[in-house]
Amino acid sequence: xxxxxSIRRALETIPTLFIISVIVFSLVLLIxxxxxxxxxxxxxxxxxxxxxxxxxxxxxxxxxxxxxxxxQYMRWLSRALQGxxxxxxxxxxxxxxxxxxxxxxxxxxxxxxxxxxxxxxIPLGVAAAVRQDTWVDKLANGVVLFGLVTPGFWVALMLxxxxxxxxxxxxxxxxxxxxxxxxxxxxxxxxxxxxxxLDFAANVIRFIRTDFLxxxxxxxxxxxxxxxxxxxxxxxxxxxxNSMLATVTVLGFDISRLxxxxxxxxxxxxxxxxxFLLIQSIxxxxxxxxxxxxxxxxxxxxxxNYLADILYALLNPRIRYE
Amino acid sequence: xxxxxxxxxxxxxxxxxVAAWRMVRDVIVNDRKAKIGASMLAFLVxxxxxxxxxxxxNVELPNTDIRLTGPTLLNIxxxxxxGRDLFSRIISGLTVSLMVATGAVVIAVIIGVPLGAFSxxxxxxxxxxxxxxxDAIIAMPGxxxxxxxxxAIGPSVGAxxxxxxxxxxxxxxxxxxxxVLAQREREYVEAARAIGEGSGSTLFRYVLPNxxxxxxxxxxxxxxxxxxxxxxxxxxxxxxxxxxxxxxQMLSAAQPYLEVAPWLAIFPGLxxxxxxxxxxxxGDALRDHLDPxxxxxxxxxxxxxx
Amino acid sequence: xxxxxxxNLTVDFQLDDGGTLRAVDGTSFxxxxxxxxxxxxxxxxxKSVTALSIMRLLDSQxxxxxxxxxxxxxxxxxxxxxxxxxxxxxxxGMIFQEPxxxxxxxxxxxxxxxxxxxxxxxMGFGESKARxxxxxxRVKIPRAKETYGKFPHxxxxxxRQRVMIAIALACGPDLLIADEPTTALDVTIQAxxxxxxxxxxxxMGLALLFISHDLEVVAQLCDKVAVMYGARIMEISESxxxxxxxxxxxxxxxxxxxxxxxxxxxxxxxxxxxxxxxxDGCRFHPRCPYAEDRCRRETPVxxxxxxAAANADTNDRRQAACHFPLPGTSGAGERKA
Numbered sequence: 001x002x003x004x005x006s007i008r009r010a011l012e013t014i015p016t017l018f019i020i021s022v023i024v025f026s027l028v029l030l031i032x033x034x035x036x037x038x039x040x041x042x043x044x045x046x047x048x049x050x051x052x053x054x055x056x057x058x059x060x061x062x063x064x065x066x067x068x069x070x071x072q073y074m075r076w077l078s079r080a081l082q083g084x085x086x087x088x089x090x091x092x093x094x095x096x097x098x099x100x101x102x103x104x105x106x107x108x109x110x111x112x113x114x115x116x117x118x119x120x121x122i123p124l125g126v127a128a129a130v131r132q133d134t135w136v137d138k139l140a141n142g143v144v145l146f147g148l149v150t151p152g153f154w155v156a157l158m159l160x161x162x163x164x165x166x167x168x169x170x171x172x173x174x175x176x177x178x179x180x181x182x183x184x185x186x187x188x189x190x191x192x193x194x195x196x197x198l199d200f201a202a203n204v205i206r207f208i209r210t211d212f213l214x215x216x217x218x219x220x221x222x223x224x225x226x227x228x229x230x231x232x233x234x235x236x237x238x239x240x241x242n243s244m245l246a247t248v249t250v251l252g253f254d255i256s257r258l259x260x261x262x263x264x265x266x267x268x269x270x271x272x273x274x275x276f277l278l279i280q281s282i283x284x285x286x287x288x289x290x291x292x293x294x295x296x297x298x299x300x301x302x303x304x305n306y307l308a309d310i311l312y313a314l315l316n317p318r319i320r321y322e
Numbered sequence: 323x324x325x326x327x328x329x330x331x332x333x334x335x336x337x338x339x340v341a342a343w344r345m346v347r348d349v350i351v352n353d354r355k356a357k358i359g360a361s362m363l364a365f366l367v368x369x370x371x372x373x374x375x376x377x378x379x380n381v382e383l384p385n386t387d388i389r390l391t392g393p394t395l396l397n398i399x400x401x402x403x404x405g406r407d408l409f410s411r412i413i414s415g416l417t418v419s420l421m422v423a424t425g426a427v428v429i430a431v432i433i434g435v436p437l438g439a440f441s442x443x444x445x446x447x448x449x450x451x452x453x454x455x456x457d458a459i460i461a462m463p464g465x466x467x468x469x470x471x472x473x474a475i476g477p478s479v480g481a482x483x484x485x486x487x488x489x490x491x492x493x494x495x496x497x498x499x500x501x502v503l504a505q506r507e508r509e510y511v512e513a514a515r516a517i518g519e520g521s522g523s524t525l526f527r528y529v530l531p532n533x534x535x536x537x538x539x540x541x542x543x544x545x546x547x548x549x550x551x552x553x554x555x556x557x558x559x560x561x562x563x564x565x566x567x568x569x570x571q572m573l574s575a576a577q578p579y580l581e582v583a584p585w586l587a588i589f590p591g592l593x594x595x596x597x598x599x600x601x602x603x604x605g606d607a608l609r610d611h612l613d614p615x616x617x618x619x620x621x622x623x624x625x626x627x628x
Numbered sequence: 629x630x631x632x633x634x635x636n637l638t639v640d641f642q643l644d645d646g647g648t649l650r651a652v653d654g655t656s657f658x659x660x661x662x663x664x665x666x667x668x669x670x671x672x673x674x675k676s677v678t679a680l681s682i683m684r685l686l687d688s689q690x691x692x693x694x695x696x697x698x699x700x701x702x703x704x705x706x707x708x709x710x711x712x713x714x715x716x717x718x719x720x721g722m723i724f725q726e727p728x729x730x731x732x733x734x735x736x737x738x739x740x741x742x743x744x745x746x747x748x749x750x751m752g753f754g755e756s757k758a759r760x761x762x763x764x765x766r767v768k769i770p771r772a773k774e775t776y777g778k779f780p781h782x783x784x785x786x787x788r789q790r791v792m793i794a795i796a797l798a799c800g801p802d803l804l805i806a807d808e809p810t811t812a813l814d815v816t817i818q819a820x821x822x823x824x825x826x827x828x829x830x831x832m833g834l835a836l837l838f839i840s841h842d843l844e845v846v847a848q849l850c851d852k853v854a855v856m857y858g859a860r861i862m863e864i865s866e867s868x869x870x871x872x873x874x875x876x877x878x879x880x881x882x883x884x885x886x887x888x889x890x891x892x893x894x895x896x897x898x899x900x901x902x903x904x905x906x907x908d909g910c911r912f913h914p915r916c917p918y919a920e921d922r923c924r925r926e927t928p929v930x931x932x933x934x935x936a937a938a939n940a941d942t943n944d945r946r947q948a949a950c951h952f953p954l955p956g957t958s959g960a961g962e963r964k965a
Contacts, residue, residue, distance in 0.1 A: 027473075030474040031475075148598075151550050158587070228747065229743075263554075279560075282469075282560065290470070298461075298462050298466065
């Protein structure tokens with residue numbers, strides 16, 4: 001049953017989560033210099049001026065720098081599991097609060113990109129498969145090639161040039177929460193979503209077209225035609241349902257890329273999401289936040305992959321009834 | 323009977339390397355997509371090598387008289403905000419891009435291939451643990467990992483090499499491991515025919531040449547992401563910083579002048595696109611040719627005649 | 629009354645290298661209402677292509693280049709795709725060889741059956757479901773109501789094939805085409821599925837075109853049998869006569885090649901020719917133990933031999949494409965002694 005499957009898959013992600021946590025933890029160990037100072041956000045100058053001995057001592061105890069590394073790791077991990085990711089050296093607020101505050105923006109962007117990408121890519125991919133070697137197929141090829149070879153942030157700049165600078169239709173930086181001003185929200189999210197959506201679309205088109213072509217060869221398609229069904233029904237009812245499974249799979253893979261690649265785009269558009277937070281924290285030398293964000297994003301991706309898995313199982317009766 | 327066994331044995335290592343190279347050459351000659359890609363790459367590599375010597379202008383020399391001018395005969399791609407010739411800087415950036423990307427790919431191969439071979443050969447829990455780690459690395463967004471690593475270690479070419487290569491290591495490891503496992507199976511089957519060999523080095527000697535072609539394909543497909551990764555990191559200010567010239571960095575610097583000097587953003591991006599396109603076209607063509615279904619798929623399917 | 633009258637059907641395939649392959653070469657046969665015609669032959673003989681041609685389900689590389697397919701008087705070869713769609717699944721049903729892959733894995737079995745009712749008979753959801761369950765019961769699927777909501781992968785090959793039969797016969801067609809329906813099934817299941825087909829054929833008075841390479845199954849099921857070799861029909865006879873006294877050397881060879889306990893194996897010598905380059909004259913002559921010079925030069929036409937019974941209808945007379953047909957029970961063959 002679906003519930004059993006979901007639990008089983010959840011348990012299977014635990015080793016991965018564990019290894020990721022080890023990697024993220026080790027990242028901080030790589031930073032050169034005194035770790036206590038690093039975590040305090042110290043960036044130069046005479047120590048005595050900037051950091052009081054009490055503050056230093058407190059951080060030293062918290063980090064437990066003199067303990068063996070595995071112990072330090074366990075301490076860090078147990079805190080993280082309780083939601084304690086430390087305090088931002090810059091803002092003096094718990095890291096987790098900052099992250100959660102920025103989370104909605106990133107999620108909106110991710111969903112907007114996916115929806116935009118899917119709306120373009122699914123019809124185009126299906127059409128390219130059904131009408132091979134026509135202009136539709138060539139158009140699809142063009143979109144795929146464009147998406148594969150052009151760096152996302154360059155496309156973003158070109159779009160900014162066109163729509164922001166020359167045409168002045170859309171704003172190029174900033175953000176507005178949907179509950180505050182929906183129109184402004186849409187205007188600000190458009191360009192970044194288009195860029196990310198295009199990248200996503202390129203992948204989906206490729207996948208769907210290949211999968212659709214393969215599905216079209218399957219015996220059940222012949223049966224459907226032998227029933228006297230119209231071509232439209234054969235394509236959109238019979239074949240598409242099977243291809244949708246493939247699309248969901250691509251979604252799963254691409255979430256990872258989307259959330260990773262959104263870093264550059266968010267930064268370019270000064271879009272206040274989690275990925276932009278990451279960059280800001282790096283430049284502010286706020287490593288507690290950096291570590292927290294990396295961990296959070298990595299886990300978010302794993303979780304999204306997991307959801308995609310469950311969605312796939314929901315759609316594919318064969319897996320569900322195993 | 324011994325002839326039959328010998329003729330079934332995998333090709334001797336040296337010939338297999340040559341065979342892989344020949345396959346690549348065949349694809350390039352016969353496939354138009356590959357031809358275009360390979361030509362673009364060849365052209366760009368030549369430019370990268372001789373460019374710095376024939377570039378028209380000094381890349382560092384500011385010339386405030388001609389700041390922010392558009393493309394002219396003298397500066398065919400225009401000048402930047404302190405009067406430096408863009409075209410010459412782009413040629414410099416090409417060398418840098420290739421150097422960083424190549425280094426990252428080489429490191430990924432050097433670490434990934436032996437790791438995969440070792441993992442496959444050992445088997446057991448060692449194999450399981452290593453593969454789990456590989457899975458975890460793949461599960462993390464590559465870009466994120468690279469950013470985090472560079473943030474931790476600090477911006478330098480070495481850091482970039484390591485950070486960019488890290489996310490690609492699992493791909494090579496898995497590829498080789500698959501080859502090793504397949505070869506081991508053959509070994510057990512042929513053990514009955516008492517070949518007399520079967521040690522680890524033989525495994526390696528036979529596996530590696532046969533895996534050459536897929537690894538080559540993986541490498542050509544690895545380059546675009548490595549190039550983009552370096553450009554992104556430099557764009558964010560986390561990668562190469564001035565005085566090193568990087569296309570990503572140039573694009574970042576072009577942002578404030580987007581309205582008055584758009585060529586500063588257009589040309590470096592086009593250059594990046596061209597470089598990436600070369601690898602993508604070539605890699606796609608190679609990958610298609612390796613796919614056993616490719617040749618069947620190119621023909622419209624025919625139902626059986628029975 | 630012939631419900632299906634195939635005249636001189638010729639089907640060509642465009643090959644990738646530009647050449648043409650003639651998969652069906654001037655075949656003709658008829659099926660009367662309620663009659664069961666078996667179409668036998670080896671792989672590559674053109675049986676399946678013939679069946680697919682009737683339904684006009686051929687791939688784009690294939691083309692009907694000559695002949696007529698008269699179904700209830702109308703030529704199917706001339707019909708448009710839209711017209712064919714009103715016939716497929718409604719007046720002609722077809723079942724295929726691979727039950728494991730012929731059903732859509734993403735939809736329930738019941739949905740795939742009721743779909744036919746909804747599409748052709750414009751029934752509503754509830755009514756089509758009820759009729760579908762009825763149909764599933766008719767093909768002897770146990771617990772039809774529960775089966776309705778299950779997916780294909782939950783069933784064995786034999787069960788899936790019964791679902792296919794239910795789908796094909798749902799709208800009460802005049803003709804059922806069965807393309808090797810039991811070849812992929814285990815022997816014990818074969819018998820079950822065949823019995824379902826046989827019962828339904830009787831109940832519904834269906835004309836049935838039964839394609840197989842299994843001669844024994846054909847013997848049980850069919851009234852008439854047509855034997856194909858190398859894209860041509862070699863012989864058409866009434867079933868019992870074909871098996872007791874074949875007229876064409878190929879048929880004779882086929883029957884002899886069926887393994888019999890205690891007797892040595894006697895396969896037909898040689899192998900089938902390359903369909904792209906058929907031999908001149910009679911296609912079977914390279915392998916025929918009775919081949920003579922005339923066989924190499926002149927192509928024999930499928931013609932009626934002496935009548936099987938004195939007052940027989942023209943269609944019932946035995947036909948063979950041979951210059952020197954075998955004697956047969958009547959002893960009046962044209963073989964040189």
